[in-house]
Amino acid sequence: MDTPHSGPLTIRVTQAPAVSIIRLGGMATIDEAERLTAELRRIAGEACGRLVVDLTDLEFICSMGLGALIVAHIVSQRRRCELVLAAPQPAIRDVLFTTRLDKIFPVYADVKAAVS
């Protein structure tokens, strides 16, 4: 038995001119962190322009998942791109603020604001 908030991690990418949107869903748990890191590193290495990580459907993130976001941020910076976060649920927002990662990631209330 598991809790209702226990969907597997999903990663979906949408490309648009000058912006890539990565929609994360489910649970970024310790056993998913390596896959998340590899995927975000790959996407950040290929993306041009702004990279928006849409957290609308992300229900959980551990510190290794936060590390995946930081790796993508570093790769983006090297490519002179910007990675921003959008629409975190309150619990995810709390984790970002607790770890002070809002100091390195711009965090937008919704995807529309993040894209613009």
Place this chain on the structure above:
Amino acid sequence: MKFSTLVTKSDLAAARKVEPLVMAELERHGYSEEAVFAVRLALEEALANAINHGNARDASKAVRVDYHIDPRRAVIRVSDEGPGFSRGSVPDPTAPENIEKPCGRGIMLMEAYMNEVRWNRDGNCVELIKKNE
């Protein structure tokens, strides 16, 4: 206090099998959604530390989880077979020189989301306590 025990190998996916058992107990005793999230987060961080740092991902070493959950509080102990560590030796992940490092936030999250976090003398067993408030 009576504890339930689960022993697992040093594998992140295998270790997570304890989570549904703990989460179900929390929900059975009426812990809030926020408390369940907090315990899951702290437990994941303790498991990751035990496997990645304590046991250095050595598959021959085990991780032991003991938990007791009642309507008043949840007590979870995560032990590894490593040499242990000193809490004071772990740098502050929010310091400017560390803020962009991909790792090093697990202990901070445990301490932020639990009411109490303490290690045994050797530093290879962490006890997490969350009150049902």
